[in-house]
Amino acid sequence: MTASAPQPAPAGTDYPGKTLGIVGLIVAIFFNLIGLIISAIALNQSKKAGYKNTPALAGVIVGAVLFVIAIIFSIVTVVASMSMMGSTTY
Numbered sequence: 512m513t514a515s516a517p518q519p520a521p522a523g524t525d526y527p528g529k530t531l532g533i534v535g536l537i538v539a540i541f542f543n544l545i546g547l548i549i550s551a552i553a554l555n556q557s558k559k560a561g562y563k564n565t566p567a568l569a570g571v572i573v574g575a576v577l578f579v580i581a582i583i584f585s586i587v588t589v590v591a592s593m594s595m596m597g598s599t600t601y
Contacts, residue, residue, distance in 0.1 A: 526557060526560055526562040526564075527556040527557055527559070527560040527562070528552075528553035528554065528555070528556035528557035528560070528562070528564050528567055529553075529557070529562075529564060529566075531549060531552065531553035531556065531567070532550060532553035532554065532557065532564045532565075532566040532567030532568075532570060533566045534549060534553075535547075535548075535549035535550030535551075535552070535553050535566070535567055535570035535571075535574070536550060536566045536567070536569050536570035536573065537570075538570075539570045539571075539573045539574035539577065540573060540577070543574050543575075543577040543578035543581055544574070544578055546570055546573070546574040547570070547571060547574030547575055547578060548574075549570070550566075550567045550568075550569075550570025550571045550574055551567075551571055553566075553567035553570070554567035554568055554570075554571060
């Protein structure tokens with residue numbers, strides 16, 4: 512059995528993971544980790560069916576990038592608050 516290249520969906524039809532990919536992309540903007548997971552599931556469904564799912568791929572990328580930025584921001588915030596606590600004088 513040979514793997515077939517991703518193919519575009521026929522006009523007017525949905526393919527597995529299409530709606531979920533769009534939802535995942537939107538959710539990834541506001542709730543990074545949840546959107547990343549939803550987009551990854553949609554991408555996997557589309558790949559199994561042999562279709563290319565651009566919104567799901569974008570959701571994975573956006574979710575991952577924003578999640579990493581959120582982690583870095585959290586670490587910087589914690590370190591900054593710890594250094595402010597240590598530098599107060601009485």
